[in-house]
Amino acid sequence: MNKLLIPCxxxxxxxxxxxxxxKNCFGDGNLTKVAKYYSDNGxxxxxxxxxxxxxxxxxxxxxxIKEICDAAEVPVIGAGxxxxxxxxxxxxxxxxxxxxxxxxKAGNMEIMEEVSKxxxxxxxxxxxxxxxxxxDNQVIIENYAGSILLLDNIQDELIAVTKIPMILHTNHxxxxxxxxxxxxxxxxxxxxEMVSKQDADLMGFKRMxxxxxxxxxxxxxxxxxxxxxLNADGMVPIIVQDYKTDEVLMLAYMNEAAYEETLRTGxxxxxxxxxxxxxxxxxxxxxxxxxxxxxxxxxxxxVLAKVSQIGAACHTGSRSCFFKPLVxxxxxxxxxxxxxxxxxxxxxxxxxxxxxxxxTNYLFDKGIDKILKKVGEECTEIVIAAKNxxxxxxxxxxxxxxxHAMVLMAEKGVTWEDITKExxxx
Numbered sequence: 001m002n003k004l005l006i007p008c009x010x011x012x013x014x015x016x017x018x019x020x021x022x023k024n025c026f027g028d029g030n031l032t033k034v035a036k037y038y039s040d041n042g043x044x045x046x047x048x049x050x051x052x053x054x055x056x057x058x059x060x061x062x063x064x065i066k067e068i069c070d071a072a073e074v075p076v077i078g079a080g081x082x083x084x085x086x087x088x089x090x091x092x093x094x095x096x097x098x099x100x101x102x103x104x105k106a107g108n109m110e111i112m113e114e115v116s117k118x119x120x121x122x123x124x125x126x127x128x129x130x131x132x133x134x135x136d137n138q139v140i141i142e143n144y145a146g147s148i149l150l151l152d153n154i155q156d157e158l159i160a161v162t163k164i165p166m167i168l169h170t171n172h173x174x175x176x177x178x179x180x181x182x183x184x185x186x187x188x189x190x191x192x193e194m195v196s197k198q199d200a201d202l203m204g205f206k207r208m209x210x211x212x213x214x215x216x217x218x219x220x221x222x223x224x225x226x227x228x229x230l231n232a233d234g235m236v237p238i239i240v241q242d243y244k245t246d247e248v249l250m251l252a253y254m255n256e257a258a259y260e261e262t263l264r265t266g267x268x269x270x271x272x273x274x275x276x277x278x279x280x281x282x283x284x285x286x287x288x289x290x291x292x293x294x295x296x297x298x299x300x301x302x303v304l305a306k307v308s309q310i311g312a313a314c315h316t317g318s319r320s321c322f323f324k325p326l327v328x329x330x331x332x333x334x335x336x337x338x339x340x341x342x343x344x345x346x347x348x349x350x351x352x353x354x355x356x357x358x359x360t361n362y363l364f365d366k367g368i369d370k371i372l373k374k375v376g377e378e379c380t381e382i383v384i385a386a387k388n389x390x391x392x393x394x395x396x397x398x399x400x401x402x403x404h405a406m407v408l409m410a411e412k413g414v415t416w417e418d419i420t421k422e423x424x425x426x
Contacts, residue, residue, distance in 0.1 A: 002215045003182040004044040004189030005205065006077070006167060007196040009034060012051040014064050019171070019193075020049070027198055031064055032071035039072045040290045040308060042202030042266060044217055045097070046072050047149075047169070047191050050080035062090050069095025070421070073308060079127065079149065083107060088115045092123060095421065100125040100149050103133040109140055116144035125149050125167070131157055138162065147188060159186045167191055175205055182214045203266055219263040219291060225256045229301035235271060236303055240313065243292040243306035249313035250321040252281075254303065266291050268307055287311035340416050343403065347410045363407050371411055374404045 010017045015029035027034060035046055048068055052061040058081050069076045075097035082088060082101055088111075091099040101108040101115070103126050116124045126141050128134050129151040134141065138161070141148070147165040150158065155168055166186055171193040173181070178190050195202060206216040228236055235253040242249055252270040254262070258278055261269040265280070268289035272279040282288035289307040296303055314321040333339065350360040363371050378401035385393040409415070 001188070002044075002217050003187070003209070004167070005042065005195045005202050005216070006045045006047050006189050006191040007038045007043050007200070007202075008047045008049065008169065008191050009038075009068065009196075010049045010051065011061060011064060011080075013057070014060060017051075020051075032067050035068045035072040035076075038202075039074045040266075040288070040310075042206060043074055043195075044189065045075045045077060047077045047079060047100075047167075048096075050078070052081055058087075062094055065091065065096065066094040070417075077125065077149075079125075085111050085115050085118070088119065088124075092119055095425065097425065098123050098125050098146070100127050101145075102127050103137055103141070104129060109137050112137075112140050112144045120146075122146040127151055128154075128158070130154065134158060134162070149191075155181065155184070155187060159184065162186075170194075175208060178205075179209050179212050179214060182209060182216075183212065203264070207264070219266060219294075221259075221263060221294075223296055223300070225259055227300060228296070229299060231301075233273070236301060238268075238270065238303045238305050240268065240289065240305045240307055242309055247320055248322055249289075249307070249309055249319070262291060262294075268305060281313075282310060285311070287313065289313070337416070337420070340402075340406070344406050344410065344416055347406050351410055360407060363404075364411065368411060371404070371408050375401070375408055378404050 009031060010019055010022065010026070011031060012023065014031070016026040016031045016034050017029070018024045018026050038046055046068070048065055050058070050061045050065065052058045061081070065076070065078055076095060077098045077100060078091035078094070078096035079100035079102075082091075082099060083105075084107070088099045088101075099115070099119075101112060101124065103109060108126075112124070112126070121144060124145050125147050126137075126145040127149040131154055134148075142162060142164055145164065147167060148158070150166050150168050153168075153170055153172060155166060158166065163186060165188040167189045168181055168187055169191040170178075173194065175194065178194055181187050182190060194200065195205070203218070206218050209216045210218055230236060233253075233255075235255045238252050238254055240249045240252065241247065252268075253273065254269075255271045258269045258271045261278060261280070267280055267282075268291060269278055269280045271277075280288075288310045289305075290310075291305065292308055293306040294303055295306075309319075312319055314323070333342075347360055350358050351364055354361045354364075363374065378397065381397040382394065382401055385397040388394075409419075
């Protein structure tokens with residue numbers, strides 16, 4: 001199993017602060033900006049500590065955690081201010097892959113079995129700051145927690161008495177010491193100051209770990225450059241796509257040096273034929289492309305790159321370089337996600353710009369009770385249709401249901417991206 005680097009976001013009153021008990025902003029304090037930066041630059045997961053006080057502030061913090069989960073493209077662990085099962089549910093529903101229960105709070109240990117059985121052991125972590133917290137609750141923790149968040153450097157004592165995986169959160173130690181910790185079988189990952197600093201070179205640290213025999217998530221080419229079929233200039237063309245939408249963004253070229261730099265940094269790097277030099281896309285404009293996946297075609301002479309694109313891919317400011325229409329034949333786009341999104345966008349437009357005689361506006365005008373009534377009716381119609389042999393009727397009724405479900409989504413502010421992220425997490 002690959003070892004994990006897990007930067008930590010400390011959240012106070014909706015802003016990122018510098019640590020436990022601190023009020024100074026981390027950078028400009030923008031939580032989603034920090035989360036996106038970490039996930040783009042080598043973080044495997046993120047750990048968020050909520051320092052809110054009181055229920056009202058906690059509700060606002062849950063909203064911020066949802067924004068973090070939406071912005072980050074890696075799993076998020078939620079910690080802090082958990083007092084009851086409902087708090088765990090809110091973190092999971094906000095998008096957190098795991099929730100951390102504090103072993104120093106007796107109430108947390110009392111709900112451990114309940115939340116573990118409801119959400120799954122793999123979603124439950126427990127934070128430990130001294131050995132007594134663990135030994136007093138060892139049976140509960142080993143039965144109902146998937147892993148431990150260790151808040152003090154007592155890992156060797158803990159390793160001696162349990163095999164449960166641990167994330168070491170520490171503000172002490174340099175890169176060499178942290179690499180040595182990751183060599184221990186039970187230490188699953190590292191969090192804390194070293195991997196959370198604004199200038200932390202996570203990809204560089206991973207390369208060091210790799211050299212020391214620690215398994216980590218890096219970009220390793222499954223096919224060596226020597227097997228690529230190069231053009232007369234010693235390069236291969238790269239087709240670049242948005243990893244979420246599959247939109248084709250641009251075409252560029254790589255030589256071996258550009259390919260190796262792309263693998264080393266996780267940022268798309270090309271060979272500029274006009275300037276005759278390496279070119280990391282977005283290094284000056286800020287429109288970086290972070291690698292999500294690289295594929296080689298059947299002839300080994302063209303690479304497909306799926307990327308997380310920041311800003312515009314084209315030097316003109318367009319999202320894609322391919323914006324000049326040449327020829328088009330009208331056709332029905334039946335790509336499921338695009339169809340769902342297009343219909344949802346029309347529904348949203350009706351909500352913002354009402355149209356006389358629109359059934360969608362009729363539903364919005366009548367309100368949530370009418371919308372819910374229609375969703376319930378359409379569910380029943382699906383059940384009735386399913387009892388008949390003709391699948392056409394089922395298709396029709398499911399389409400009706402999905403339309404009304406999208407009206408409900410628009411009314412409640414739920415997007416298709418929210419739904420697909422939730423399904424992906426499952």
